Amino acid sequence: MRNFFLLVFIACFFNTSAQTVSQKINNALNTFLKDEQLKHAIAGLYVTDENGNKVFALNEQYGLAPASTQKVFTSIAALSLLGKDFTYKTEIGYNGNISNNLLNGDVIIKGYGDPTFGSWRYSKTQPDSVLNFIVTAIKNSGIQKINGNIILNDGVFSYQPTPGGYIWEDMGNYYGSGSWAINWRENQYDLVLKPGKNIGDTSTVIKTNPTLSIHDYSNFITTADENSGDNTILYLPPYGSSAFAEGTIPKGVKDFTVSGAVAYAADQFKTELDSSLKKNSITVSGDISTGASLEKQRIKIPSAQQNIATYTSPTLDSIVYWFLQKSINLYGECLLKTIAYQKDGFGSTDIGVNEIKKFWQQNGVDSSSLNISDGSGLSPQNRVTTYALVNALLYAEKQNWFQSFYNALPVSNNMKLKSGTISGVRCFAGYYTAASGKKYVLAIMVNNYDADKGSITPKIFKVLDALK
Numbered sequence: 025m026r027n028f029f030l031l032v033f034i035a036c037f038f039n040t041s042a043q044t045v046s047q048k049i050n051n052a053l054n055t056f057l058k059d060e061q062l063k064h065a066i067a068g069l070y071v072t073d074e075n076g077n078k079v080f081a082l083n084e085q086y087g088l089a090p091a092s093t094q095k096v097f098t099s100i101a102a103l104s105l106l107g108k109d110f111t112y113k114t115e116i117g118y119n120g121n122i123s124n125n126l127l128n129g130d131v132i133i134k135g136y137g138d139p140t141f142g143s144w145r146y147s148k149t150q151p152d153s154v155l156n157f158i159v160t161a162i163k164n165s166g167i168q169k170i171n172g173n174i175i176l177n178d179g180v181f182s183y184q185p186t187p188g189g190y191i192w193e194d195m196g197n198y199y200g201s202g203s204w205a206i207n208w209r210e211n212q213y214d215l216v217l218k219p220g221k222n223i224g225d226t227s228t229v230i231k232t233n234p235t236l237s238i239h240d241y242s243n244f245i246t247t248a249d250e251n252s253g254d255n256t257i258l259y260l261p262p263y264g265s266s267a268f269a270e271g272t273i274p275k276g277v278k279d280f281t282v283s284g285a286v287a288y289a290a291d292q293f294k295t296e297l298d299s300s301l302k303k304n305s306i307t308v309s310g311d312i313s314t315g316a317s318l319e320k321q322r323i324k325i326p327s328a329q330q331n332i333a334t335y336t337s338p339t340l341d342s343i344v345y346w347f348l349q350k351s352i353n354l355y356g357e358c359l360l361k362t363i364a365y366q367k368d369g370f371g372s373t374d375i376g377v378n379e380i381k382k383f384w385q386q387n388g389v390d391s392s393s394l395n396i397s398d399g400s401g402l403s404p405q406n407r408v409t410t411y412a413l414v415n416a417l418l419y420a421e422k423q424n425w426f427q428s429f430y431n432a433l434p435v436s437n438n439m440k441l442k443s444g445t446i447s448g449v450r451c452f453a454g455y456y457t458a459a460s461g462k463k464y465v466l467a468i469m470v471n472n473y474d475a476d477k478g479s480i481t482p483k484i485f486k487v488l489d490a491l492k
Contacts, residue, residue, distance in 0.1 A: 045079055045080075045462075045491060046079055048491075049079070049490040052486055052487045053069065053080075055486075056487050059483060060477065061473050061480060062470070062473050062480075064472055064473075064474070065473040066088065066470075066471050066472060067468070067469065068082065068086050068410040068469045069083070069467070069468045069487070070084035070409075070410035070411050070414045070467050071466045071491070072414055072464070072465050073462065073463065074418075074465060084409060084410045087395055087408060087409055088410075088469040088471045089404060089406060089407060089471050090401050090451055091401045091402075091443075091445050091446045091450075091451050092353075092401045092442065092444035092445065092451075093401065093408075093442050093443070093453040093469070094396060094399075094401030094406055095347060095351065095399075095401055095444075096416055096442055096453055097384065097413075098356045098359055098360060098380065098399040098400070099356075099429065100416055100417075100419065100420045101383045101384065102340060102344065102359045102363060103340065103344060103420075103425050103428070103429060104387075104423065105383060106359075106363065106366065107425075108339065108340050108344075108425040108428050109339050109341070111336045111337050111338070111340070112136055112137060112139075112140070112141075112337035113138070113335065113336055114141060114206075114334070114335040115132075115134040115136075115334050115335075116133050116158055116332055116333045116334070116335070117131075117132050117134070117330055117331040117332055118131050118165070118330055119326055119328055120329075122167060125166055125167065125168035125169060126167075127167045127171060127172065128172065129170075129171070129172045130170075130172040130174065130326060131162060131167070131170055131173075132174075132175045132326060132327070133174065133176050133297075134205075134328065135176070135177065135178050135206035136180055136365070137180070137181050137203070137207070137361055137371055138207060139207050139343065139352075139354050139355045139358040139359075140337045141154060141206065141207050141208055141293075141335075141337070142154050142209040143209065144209070144210075145346055146338050151208075151209060154335065155296060158300075158335070159301065159304045159306065161333030162301075162306060162332070163304070164332070168305070169306070169309075170310070172310050173308070173310035173311050173312070173313055174301075174308055174310075174312040175315075175326060176206055176313065177205075177206075177315050178206040178315040178316070179315045179319070180365055180370065180371055181203070181204055181370075181371035181372070182361070182372040183316050184372070185201075185203055185204055185262045186202045186262060187399075187402075187403055188397045188398075188403065188405065189404060189406075190403055191404065193257055195262070195285065196257070196258045196259040196267070196285055197285060198213075198283035198285055200285055201285030202285065202289075203358045205315070206290045206293060207354065208286075208289045208290070208296075209234065209286075209289075209292065210352065210354055211285055211289045211292075212285060212286065213232050213285075213286055214232065214233045214282070214284075216229070216231050216233065216279055217229060217230060217243075217245060217273055217279065217280050217282070219247040219273050219274065219275045219276070220275065221247075222247065223247055223275065224247060226244070227243065227245045227246065227273055227280075228243075229241060230279055234292060234295070235295070236267070236287075237286075237287075237288075237291040237295050238266060238267055238287060239265045239266055240266050242268035242269070243269055244268060244270040245269050245271055245272065245273055246271075246272050247272065247273065247274075248272035248273065248274055249274065249275065250275055250276040251274065254273060254280075254282055255271045255273070256270070256271035256272070257269065257270055258282065258283075258285075260287050261287065262287060262288065263287055263288050264287045265287070267284070269284075288314070290314040290315065341425065341432075343355060344432050345428075345431065347359070348432040348433055349432060349434055351443075353400035354400075356398070356400030356401070357398060357399050360398065360399030361373065361376050361399075362376075363376050363379050363380065367379050373398065377398075377399075380394070380396070381394050384416065387419050388415055388419065390412070393411065393412040394408050394412060395407040396408065401446075402446070410453075410467035410468065410469055411467075413453045413467035421465075430455065433455070436452065437485040437488060439452075439454060441453065441454035444469075448471065448473060448475055449472075450470050450480045450481060450484060451468065451470065452467070453466065453467035453468075456488070456491050456492075458491055458492060459492070466488065466491070468484060468487065
């Protein structure tokens with residue numbers, strides 16, 4: 025009997041070993057698709073080897089919502105069109121003349137869309153570091169008093185900060201922030217709350233950090249049980265003057281922080297710049313005016329006659345690292361507008377989308393397979409194919425900056441994968457090197473699964489495990 029079971033085991037072992045990778049994927053996928061959670065879902069999967077030879081395909085030409093896997097297209101195009109060493113600049117200059125430490129004229133700060141301006145992710149971009157750079161530049165130019173205004177020129181980008189398709193529930197939260205030519209602190213603020221003692225009690229707003237340049241904040245967030253987590257939605261439209269919040273936070277904690285998107289980044293920057301100038305005894309007789317406020321008054325934004333300093337961002341490969349690692353939507357929208365500005369002289373989402381599609385058409389990805397509205401994947405209007413994703417990843421492999429892109433991809437399931445998640449959507453795209461040394465390029469997208477039945481991710485990973 026023992027020999028019988030041994031023979032059965034050996035037969036099963038050799039049968040399993042004899043299966044091709046394609047067969048293993050097919051078996052795993054069939055099990056996956058029969059799951060009750062996918063009763064009304066559609067899945068797309070495309071896998072090739074490193075040379076682009078097809079290993080497996082299912083619905084690879086179907087346009088599906090990609091969520092943040094769309095960042096693959098944006099980051100690769102940006103690295104190609106701008107270069108991995110590209111840096112953003114913010115120019116500090118003035119018009120008029122300086123005499124005895126008095127500027128008779130305006131100081132002009134001109135932004136070009138740097139998404140890291142005032143970000144906490146790098147030492148040089150910290151708010152205090154940036155403000156100190158600007159104040160030092162003004163002092164070093166011999167200016168102690170400004171008999172005029174400070175102009176925040178953010179006119180090289182469109183004043184429409186959010187892409188088409190962003191939904192109301194997203195755009196007031198930190199991940200749905202708008203993008204401008206002057207961004208600040210990643211256009212994010214923190215709302216610090218104190219939960220009530222009992223379930224159902226209204227929470228109390230302790231503070232916002234930084235202080236918002238709006239009129240009022242209406243808080244409708246209540247208290248839920250201790251393990252409920254963050255179930256809040258923050259509402260503050262671009263250029264809005266009032267915010268409100270609803271949802272729940274857990275009880276049993278001293279304070280609880282949720283993050284939202286500012287109404288207009290230049291207004292936030294203006295407040296902190298004003299404070300920094302006063303601390304350094306630099307007086308301004310006029311106002312600190314934003315580009316949007318001047319445009320509203322039909323006043324042409326003046327140009328600087330003399331540049332006194334140029335602040336530069338970290339290099340693009342470093343920006344792409346955070347863009348992919350932390351899936352920062354703001355970075356994607358700024359990259360899209362930057363590509364537009366470099367090509368057209370004006371940074372708008374529509375121009376950027378057209379340039380991205382044109383770039384990929386020229387590099388072997390059919391533009392009709394990229395029905396996109398933004399650079400980050402947040403818009404639910406986006407539709408792309410797994411075939412296009414894999415071909416974009418194959419293109420990246422051949423570029424001299426590939427290692428920077430590869431290093432930027434997060435690790436999931438012991439694979440280098442960019443993930444994507446929005447309501448009813450879960451996707452992954454990236455690379456995997458098997459123990460045998462065989463290299464694969466893959467993309468899988470699942471749309472319209474039943475999210476109420478729990479996480480779909482472990483089930484997707486079981487499909488991908490067929491490559492191991």
